[in-house]
Amino acid sequence: MAQPNIQDSLVRDFAALVGAEFVMTGEADRYAYSYDAAALPPVMPGCVVRPGSTEELGRVVSLCNHHGVPLIVRGAGTNLSGGTIPQHGGVVVLTNRLTRIVEINEEDLYAVVEPGVITARLAAEVAKRGLFYPPDPGSQTVSTIGGNVAENAGGLRGLKYGVTKDYVMGVEFFDVEGQLIKGGSKTVKCVTGLNLPGLMVGSEGALGVFSRITLRLIPPPQSARSMMAVFASIRAASETVAAIIAAKILPATLELMDNFTIRTVESFRRAGLPTEAAALLLIEVDGHPAQVADDAVKVEQICRENGSETVTVARNAEERNAIWQARRDALPALAKLKPTCVLEDATVPRSRIPAMIQALQEISREYRLPIGTFGHAGDGNLHPTILTDRRDKEEMERVERAVAAIFERAVALDGTLSGEHGIGIAKARFLEQEVGAATIGYNQRLKAAVDPKNILNPGKMV
């Protein structure tokens, strides 16, 4: 039943270790783990294993290493760069039985979790104790902390609160031989040995397999206010983003939606969005009530000075939810329009957002492709979304060229290929353009040193 690169004896070893019901070798099961949220061709794994404890997880790792079989750890598979596609076959290891919140420490402001804990569940448990775990990737209701850390997931609050890497205080992970490695600490400050938490964040499963993660928590903001500013030109909207930052205001969230996205969202869920608007900015300021009041006034004024005709401030929780529902609808609404949805996350310094928006419009025209643009304008992290159909070969070629053009323009604007989705398979061939061959060589030497047989998520990133 298993793929040629998985020996039956290995499947039996897995079954003896974790229980036969937690080892899947059937074609339908394996197909379910052959793809992820990226628009890339599926690749079948040889088998799928669900360890029930971190001890079992460590022994799965050493079995794979002993047999020289690729090992791909998968949380919820929501990543957008093919990071969990088993490119060279092998074993997909699921973390969905490793879901313990080991500790939430209110005095010392940290949480210790197993990798399979769902992001939103942790955030809710933390909130119950009056604390705050800020990273909120779009997929937070299903994504796992292990996956968030492996991909260094971003989210809507990056501008003020940073991303996943800013909250990882400590990691415990199995090296390729199944030995437990510890980095970081439960203390805010820790400089003992190399900064392994820093190295492991965003390493896409290439350097080790997480068993436990210690996350920093913070006190929550006392209050928040959300608003929506309507613009007749996308240039004015994007210049407003830069003007808000230049005024030394750091909104918790500062999101942009272009006309194409607005119209698509409105037809997806009639929420009364201004479909004639060229662009919307969705903004939330938070903090002490007096600061929120001050910032809200200033932000509204900056929006108006930069040409916004209408600025609506949410008066209650319902109106606030309506604003953020519109933003959350953007991707599902766009994704429904066409069979294939290519979501990019090239990122530029935020003052370059107007130039990047213009570049996207030119690319859309040049390659005759509808591109919906929305995203974390406050971070310079837009999500240009190309709607297409993977079965249309001619169009897919144009899509690929358009994507390459997006990357090229982002790098030329002092930006980066990927702000938060990762390199995975999708962007591996563009990496050299951004960082150069020597940097890729340096990455490869690090990878080879800790995974000499290249079995940890092979074929990705480095």
Place this chain on the structure above:
Amino acid sequence: MAQPNIQDSLVRDFAALVGAEFVMTGEADRYAYSYDAAALPPVMPGCVVRPGSTEELGRVVSLCNHHGVPLIVRGAGTNLSGGTIPQHGGVVVLTNRLTRIVEINEEDLYAVVEPGVITARLAAEVAKRGLFYPPDPGSQTVSTIGGNVAENAGGLRGLKYGVTKDYVMGVEFFDVEGQLIKGGSKTVKCVTGLNLPGLMVGSEGALGVFSRITLRLIPPPQSARSMMAVFASIRAASETVAAIIAAKILPATLELMDNFTIRTVESFRRAGLPTEAAALLLIEVDGHPAQVADDAVKVEQICRENGSETVTVARNAEERNAIWQARRDALPALAKLKPTCVLEDATVPRSRIPAMIQALQEISREYRLPIGTFGHAGDGNLHPTILTDRRDKEEMERVERAVAAIFERAVALDGTLSGEHGIGIAKARFLEQEVGAATIGYNQRLKAAVDPKNILNPGKMV
């Protein structure tokens, strides 16, 4: 003139590259770079080189690699763990001609600097533009950004603002062959390739030689208020620290000084400190004026509820400066008492501070050594300071055993050997106790992969 492990031909190559006046081989010059701020035996380098540009720096690296000669990069030598002592001889490379602030970008909130830029100079330049670079190590008036990043320097603002690693967005560095490696970006979000900025922060010069560093800047707090709370018991003071955090208040700074330190500081500079007090807490809250007002009231109330007899709030800049001058005096005042000053930085989760304070008192009694304790209580990062004389062999043996006992207790309290000073030579032999042999092996494999001849600051950390 040069040490045996430096060939005259290499000295001539250096002179041809950077100019003869920037290559030092005389004994007095070499002696000046044989030690740093740690209480450790000096080791003479073979020569000292001062490259005048990052291009020259890269060529110095490849010359050292070609000759297999150790290379130790040195900023201001203020580190407290022996990180810049040339343990195996070789070439000390100074960064004090690489002092360009390449860019301060107000729109995109970042600065790009060469490694030799002095921390306080950068902070002042950034402040002139209405922005804020928070990390403020004690040595900031002389320490360099390159050194801060290599050691992941902490400081007084760690509790609210984090440490150096929280501000490093991008690094450019020379690998051991002199190739330029780039990690990170000028964008807040960046996940292209392994997180090299994360790996390089705190790597103590073992993995590469910085040529440029991109630092995140933030808007400054609008206001601040400082206060001093006097306690009749150190236990009450340390419990107050935990109570403030538990009240969901994050002061910018939350420092403790014990009676020994208070008396020493007062005799160093008569500032009117309460010399009868068992302990002082020095606290600063900052942010929006309304938040500062609220937090100050709450902090004062918590101090009083926990037994503080007197809480003095600074009414003006002069009173504020007096409070922080007392804190800044702590180390120089203690250091004057005896010829040798061993300053530790074992760190525990902040709720364990009362237990750690008690442990320090027991260790002081057991080993008959005066230990002055002050430091970043809000981070759990105390600086127990043992006053001794390196020439007194019997006493130094007790000091070593006391230090070992401090480390043991910190680790037993879920803490770490070093919060901000680094491992260097001083703590290398204690590292295994904290992280285990497998973790050290993992560190060593990473190091060997990028520095196969082991010439980058050999004999340290890993």
